[in-house]
Amino acid sequence: MSAVVGSIHQDEILTGEAVALDVQPLGLMMRALGAVIDMLIGYAIIIGAFAALFASGVDASVFAIIQISVIVLAFVVVPTAVETITRGRSVGKLVVGGRIVRSDGGTTGFRHAFIRALIGVLEIYMTFGGLAFLVGAFTPRSQRLGDLVSGAYCERTRTPQVPEHVLVLPPALTGWAQLADAGRLPVRLSRRITQFLAQSANLMPGARARIAQELAAEAAQWVSPVPPVDAETFLRAVAVVRREREARALDIQSERVNTLLGSVR
Incomplete structure (x- = not known):
C-alpha cells in the first residue's frame, strides 16, 4: 500500500484531523507598528500615574513601592488582562489587524498572555x-x-x-455557442485557459497576447467551428461554453439520481 505524502507550507497548520489550514502571520513591520502603539499606551499609564502621585504629595518611602506597583501594572498586568479577555487582541493589534494565537492556530489563554507580557518587559519596554x-x-x-x-x-x-x-460570453458569439463542439477539450488545457483568463489583466500586453495566441492555437484543435475572433475572445467563449455545458450535465445527472431515489422509495 503506497502512502501519499503532502508537503505542508510554513504558513499552513496541520490540525488533528490532518487538515492543512492556510493561515497568514502578520508581517514584521505591522507587528512593530502594533507594538509601538501598545508600548505608548503602557508609557502613558505610567506617566499619568506618576503625575498623579507627584500631585498628591506621597511620602518618598511609599512612592518607591507604588512606583514598582505601577510599572508592574502597566507592563504586565494590563497587557495580560487585555489579551486574556479579548483572546489575543490589544489596541495595537486591533489597529494593524492582528491576533495572537497558539502555534496550532487555537485561541490563547492566560498562560500565553502572561508569558508574553512578562518577557515583553525585557524585549519591548527595556530595549524599546x-x-x-x-x-x-x-x-x-x-x-x-x-x-x-x-x-x-x-x-x-x-x-x-x-x-x-x-466569465461572460461575448454577445456576438451567442449563435456560435449553441452549435460549437468544445466538450472534448483536455482537462489540462482547460485548466490553463481558466488560469490565463483569471490572470490576464495582470499580464504585460505583449505576454498576454503571446500566451493567448498559444492557448488559442492548442484549443482550436479541439473546437469546431472556430469563430473569426481574436485569440483571447475565443478562449473566453470556449471557457463559457464548457462551464455552461458541464453545469447542465451536472443538473441532468442530479435529476436522474433524484428520480432513481424516488422510484426506490
Missing part, C-alpha cells in the same frame, strides 16, 4: 522594542521571544478580498 524586532526578523512568522517561549504567533485577521472573476 529592539530585541523583539531583532528576534522577529529571523523567525519565519515574525515571532518575538515571548511568542517563541509561550508557543504563539500573531495571525493576520484582515485579508484582502479576492475579486470575483465571472
